[in-house]
Amino acid sequence: MSSEESRKNILVDDSVAENITRVEELAYELKIREVMERNVRTLDSELKMQSAADLFRQQRISGAPVTKNGELIGILSIEDVIRCLVANDMDAPVTRYMTSKVRTIMATDPVVEALKFFVNTGVGRLPVLDEKGNMEGIITKGDLTSGLLFALQRSIQEEELKTYRASHLFEDITSNRTSLILRYVIQPRDFTHGGTASSNIKRALLRMGASPQIARRCGIAAYEAEMNLIIHTTNGGNMRVEIEPHKIALDVFDYGPGIPDIESAMKPGYSTATDSIRELGFGAGMGLVNIARCVDSMKLESVVGKGTRLKMTILLESETVGEGYAGKKEVS
Amino acid sequence: MDVSQLIDLVSGELLNPDADLTRDIKGGCGADLMSDVLASIQPEAVLLTGLCNPQVIRTAQMSDVSAIVIVRGKNPPQETVNLAKEEKIALISSPFGMFELCGRLYQAGLASLEQPVTDGPSEME
Amino acid sequence: MTIMTLDQIINSLGLTVLTDLKDFKSLTPSYGYTSDLLSCVMSGAKNQGVWVTLQAHNNIVAVAALLELAAVIITEGAMPDETTVAKANEQGITLLSTEKASFYIAGKLWEMGLRDV
Known part of the structure; x- marks a missing residue:
């Protein structure tokens, strides 16, 4: 089955409802670590707002954590850049416009925790901390969606593969009587x-x-x-x-x-x-x-x-x- | 009728929330003797029963039942609920008795999904 | 609640009378009850009721007599043995039989106006 066909299957199959339930299950099974972005672009606390704005535009990102000596001290979003632009204050350091009370999430938390947070707060990204409290990555709504879809696809393929294998169990075995x-x-x-x-x-x-x-x-x-x-x-x-x-x-x-x-x-x-x-x-x-x-x-x-x-x-x-x-x- | 409509109709409480509520219900069967259910029930029925043990779920699984309604507001033991979760068969507790439920569901258009026990295809050796 | 006689029930559901004939027109069952578990029937059924079950075991007569039920409808063509029928006659219990399932019979009785409360 080509990937094109299998995608079509997921959309039109009778098992759509089953898949939705599976997504809910996956939201509990999958950990943040498995779907987060590891390659985090961070902003140094000394950086000027102008440079941050340039970086956002070039990298096509809408926000980034701010660190001082490697430690997470805040988060700067595109909304903060806009506020700064309006105030015509682009020479200010990022620390002046960032949100310093940063909500974080543990890498070992289930994905559903991040989902709840995004739904309840409207915030778009969460820095992810490891067991020692160091920043390990960042997670956005987009990461959640693609992570869940990927995991769903994988779990469907696993079941298909198992069924395929079992249903062809005897096919390649030659004997006078196979059982x-x-x-x-x-x-x-x-x-x-x-x-x-x-x-x-x-x-x-x-x-x-x-x-x-x-x-x-x-x-x-x-x-x-x-x-x-x-x-x-x-x-x-x-x-x-x-x-x-x-x-x-x-x-x-x-x-x-x-x-x-x-x-x-x-x-x-x-x-x-x-x-x-x-x-x-x-x-x-x-x-x-x-x-x-x-x-x-x-x-x-x-x-x-x-x-x-x-x-x-x-x-x-x-x-x-x-x-x-x-x-x-x-x-x- | 699907499982969620059934829940409304019997004023029921779904004991395993992750069950598939979109399954179609083609008819009903009310019985407490599991052998009888196995003998006569047709696939995709709702099983009304006063029994609460895990065998209810096993029987339902074997006979391709769409949903189970436990009558008289009984609370089945945890092992029954766990098995229902595992097998993803909707397990519903209703405050009504079996007679009332048969009446309501029959009125709602559900046919009796049992066929009389006749001689099977089997031959004795 | 609609008042109906046992005679009406027997005729409209096409039930077979297994025990001695009685003046079924004078009997007016007031409740319906369905269960195959004797312990549930003992705790749930009320007197002068009609009990729908697929059990044909001789214990049903003892339970019916104890609860003073008007009649027992045995479903799915299950047949009580001779001693069970004899015991029912002795105790004045009416045993009725049908090929139909309990779900259908209870559904029809409910449609005719019988309730379980």
Whole structure:
């Protein structure tokens, strides 16, 4: 994708709103040091107003910090130069017209602090101090805007790159059969973290270029199976997801207590869950029924006292993951 | 209807302010049993529920829910709010009960976004 | 608030009566309530109300009897087993069934004038 196209994307894409939120986030994440101007043109306290005015014109700048022996003592803006011109006092030293009560900002502050300051005061620039109180740079509204835009562009490109890489994962690998295996260990009764594995599975599939429908079906099946491990097993269990270009296989197994009556377990509404589990919103007896709806084939085996194994397969007949399908689809 | 219009309609409080408020809401679903939600809810619905645990967010994420409304002004625990922030799904607390909310949203034109559970595509081996 | 009979509700929503027939025209439910969590129903539903839920578990009868509810509408085609229906008949609770979802049923009842406060 050329830079021209990617810029167009940012302007017209549905994700515009998302990007605005991202800008807000970035304003908190980015530090002043990352967007400030380091190459600061300073004015010596001995300098005459005329020289300062010439410098502003030549360098096309609208203000600069004033220093004495390297120490920040004030700031001179174009408005100060105009005041001086009106007073016809261009031979005066800059110290006479500068603002001496200078507001500064720390290089380690988040960008949002400078944004707030500019909005609230109408002031156009802020000298930036390092941890020791020495001037390290200067920041203007323009620096903020270009810094944020640059960071936004970079973060979008990073996500695009990650998705691109994941969706082309299998493309350049030659083998008789290539697959990616994700493994998760599920703890019993962990209702707080329950669903984390399934959430990661769904995200991985989306990144690898699976359609939202496939990711949803796979996510729901995995989630129900994961919650079954949390609710029913003695010691938790394991989830193993094998992703191939045309097929996703989920294998969920545990070591007890086992299901005494598989036929009943498959019936809608049948549940052995306790009332307290029901009050948590589970145990409606729909889990296995739900899984059956989401997958293309399933196999449930259980031995009481030994454990349970649920194998599920989702076929990707008309699409693939990891072979650049998502990328191709977007282009066409 | 988008999420911000929904918030107005249910006199709700948004618990994760950085959620995406522009997401479209195509219909509603009121339920407290998460398996039922997973079984029947269609994508891009608003989920009305009296449950507050993090599983509500997980369920919403799995079933591509646009927004969640917690009924009766309940305040979900921090881990639920944190998960909503992470997943960027709008989590809204409304002072009204589920019955009232179903009524209001149905009146506002939201369809029931649940389909009856039928036999799935799956075959048993 | 509009006064309506259970008979009107059954007819206009096309509900199936699972328990023994009664004089539904003489019953006028005064409240509507929706929840699938028994603890919420216990604390929130008022007597002579109509409770909308997709739970078909036999505990719903005990809760309905305790709260003296006029009827329970079981949604999404969920079917209580025989013992649950028998227990409901014993306690004089009316169980109604529909293929529709709770959201739709509550929406329609609200439209007909039923409220939860």
